[in-house]
Amino acid sequence: MSGAVAGGLVGALGAAGLLLVGARVRALRRPPLEARVLPYLRDLLPEGAVAPGAPGPSTLASAVAPVLRAAADLVDRTLGGAASVARRLDRAGLELTVHDFRVQQVVWGLVGFAATAGLAVVTTWARPANPLPAVLLCGAAFVGGVMLRDQRLSALVRRRERSIVAEFPTVAELLALAVAAGEGPVAALDRVVRRSRGELGRELGGVLAEIRIGEPVAESFDRLAARTGVPVVARFAHGVAVAVERGTPLADVLHAQAADVREAGRRELIEQASRKEIAMMVPVVFLILPVTVLFAFWPGFVGLSLTAP
Structure with missing residues (x-):
C-alpha cells in the first residue's frame, strides 16, 4: 500500500471519528423530551424528585441537607407557631413554605454561631481563659440568629403592608x-x-x-x-x-x-408629627439649652474669678 492511500485511509478514519464525536456531543447538549416537558408538570413529581436531565444537587448540598432539615424540624417543634409563620409568609408575599423558613432560621443561627465562635477562638488564642462563657455566648448567638430571622420576616410584613396602604x-x-x-x-x-x-x-x-x-x-x-x-x-x-x-x-x-x-x-401623619415634635424637644432641652446657658454665664464666671482677691 502506498503512502498516499494509507494517508487517505487515516484521514478518512479521523474524519469519521470527529463526525461521530460531534454528533454525540450535539445529542448530549440537546435536552431530552422528559427534561423539556416535566418542568411544566411539577405537581406530578414526588416531593424532592429531580426532573430527568435537570442538574441535581451537589455532593455538599446532599450531605448538608438532611442535617439542616433535622435542625429545622427541631426548631419548629421548639418554637411552634407554624400557622402564624405561614400567615406572615403569605402576608409578606414570599413563596416559601414553613419548613423552608425554618431552614433559613437555622442557617442564620449557624452564621451567628460561626461568627461568634471565630471571634471566641481568636480571643482565646491571644489570651487563654475559661471556655464556658464562650460556649454560652455561641449558643446565645445561634438563638439570636434564629430570632433575628423571625424579626426580619415581621419587618418585611410591616413594610409590605405600609406599601399596600x-x-x-x-x-x-x-x-x-x-x-x-x-x-x-x-x-x-x-x-x-x-x-x-x-x-x-x-x-x-x-x-x-x-x-x-x-x-x-x-x-x-x-x-x-x-x-x-x-x-x-x-x-x-x-x-x-x-x-x-x-x-x-x-x-x-x-x-x-x-x-x-x-x-x-x-390623621396618622398629624399624629406622627406631634410625636416627632415632642422628640425634637430632647436635643433642645438637653443639648442646645445647656450650651446657651453656658455661653451666657461663662464670661461672668471667668470675670468674677479674675477679679476675686
Missing part, C-alpha cells in the same frame, strides 16, 4: 374611574393590574388569575379579605364582593374607601 387610594381611584367609564369589574381590574407595579397590584393580579380560572368574583375577593393583614384592603375586598353580589354602585364604594384611606393617612 400607600398604594391603595390610587389603585381604588383608578378602579373606580374604570368602572364609572362603563367597564365591568373584571375588565376594570385587568386594566388596573396591567398598569400597577406595586404590592397591591400583585395581590389584585392573584385575584384576577383566580377569576380567570373560573372562580366567582365575590369568592376571590372574599379570599383576598381573609388572607390579607391590612384592614383597609379587607374592607375594600368585602365592599367589592358585596357590590358584585348585590349590584350596588361599585364606583361610589371605591371613591368612599379611597377618601377614607386618605383621611386616615392624614
